[in-house]
Amino acid sequence: WDQGLVTIKDLRNFKEDDPKEVKQKDIPLKDLANFASYFQLPGAPPTASPSAPVATAATAAAPSMAAAPSKGPNGSSDLEAILTDQPYLSGYTAAAADRQLYERMKADAGCPSSTALRRWYLHIGSFSQSERLSWK
Numbered sequence: 805w806d807q808g809l810v811t812i813k814d815l816r817n818f819k820e821d822d823p824k825e826v827k828q829k830d831i832p833l834k835d836l837a838n839f840a841s842y843f844q845l846p847g848a849p850p851t852a853s854p855s856a857p858v859a860t861a862a863t864a865a866a867p868s869m870a871a872a873p874s875k876g877p878n879g880s881s882d883l884e885a886i887l888t889d890q891p892y893l894s895g896y897t898a899a900a901a902d903r904q905l906y907e908r909m910k911a912d913a914g915c916p917s918s919t920a921l922r923r924w925y926l927h928i929g930s931f932s933q934s935e936r937l938s939w940k
Contacts (some may be wrong), residue, residue, distance in 0.1 A: 808833050814843045816919070840889075887920035891927070902928055903936040
């Protein structure tokens with residue numbers, strides 16, 4: 805605290821036997837909102853800049869992307885990348901696009917296996933149908 809730092813341990817994507825210096829970092833308090841940018845999975849390409857804009861074109865096309873997600877350089881879908889950085893397809897508020905994609909996935913493939921998409925799917929599924937229908 806005295807140095808303006810806080811130690812964060814990221815347990816989301818690392819194994820128990822990964823070195824401490826890989827999964828634990830001292831992060832400046834003023835940049836705490838961007839903590840994820842300080843962590844990189846072993847062997848993964850560098851992460852995007854924390855100040856990168858939200859991909860609005862991808863979020864608008866989200867329902868169609870469920871049928872044929874485009875692949876990035878590391879094999880992850882665009883949806884996975886979007887949902888790694890934000891809780892909902894359009895940012896920080898649930899919207900009709902979330903409901904539409906959830907319903908499509910539920911009918912077609914069910915719960916996904918990728919980390920961020922699975923978290924999103926289970927979270928959206930925790931809302932009642934009437935709550936999801938109220939999203940604009």
